[in-house]
Amino acid sequence: MGRLLEEARSSGVPVVGVVKRVRSSMAVRALGLSGLSDLALFQAVLDRGEYAGPFEMGRDADELVGWAVRLGLDPDGLAPRAFFLRVGRRTLRVEVPEYCLGEARWIMGLVLSLSRGDLPIPLAAADSLARVTNRDASLAYRRLVAKVVRSLGPAGADALSLLTLQHGEV
Secondary structure, three states: OHHHHHHHHHHOOOOOEEEOOOOOOHHHHHOOOOOOOHHHHHHHHOOOOOEEEEEEOOHHHHHHHHHHHHOOOOOOOOOEEEEEEEEOOEEEEEEEEHHHHHHHHHHHHHHHHOEEOOEEHHHHHHHHHHOOOHHHHHHHHHHHHHHHHHHHOOHHHHHHHHHOOOOOOO
């Protein structure tokens, strides 16, 4: 991973992270505000296609820089910065390393142009592949219970009532 990041930086290829569930308050703190989240602030002030930033990311940035140093990378330009971009009804946090800040306008336009509805298409596709439905979770749980019951032998029948899902459980 470190080698890929180093290669991207040395060749000027942007690395972009997109956070769809914004729960931070880094921008609010940076602006000297309190009592609301970044999401509440930017949902109120940004229109579709508008963005705000860059904002320093504090401890998260320090963690990434420390990770780069442990991997033997030069951390210069790798500290992430956050932008807040309104796409549809949703505000996303878009994270880019410092070396990409000069391309911020292009990156925000790219994320926006890749968005259909409220999410960039690659993120929506990954979400649909990664989603675990109640049916899938229930099937996995039943397989696990069956394996435990088989491994307990005759005592398994008694344990079955303790392990099976009750009304309303997934």
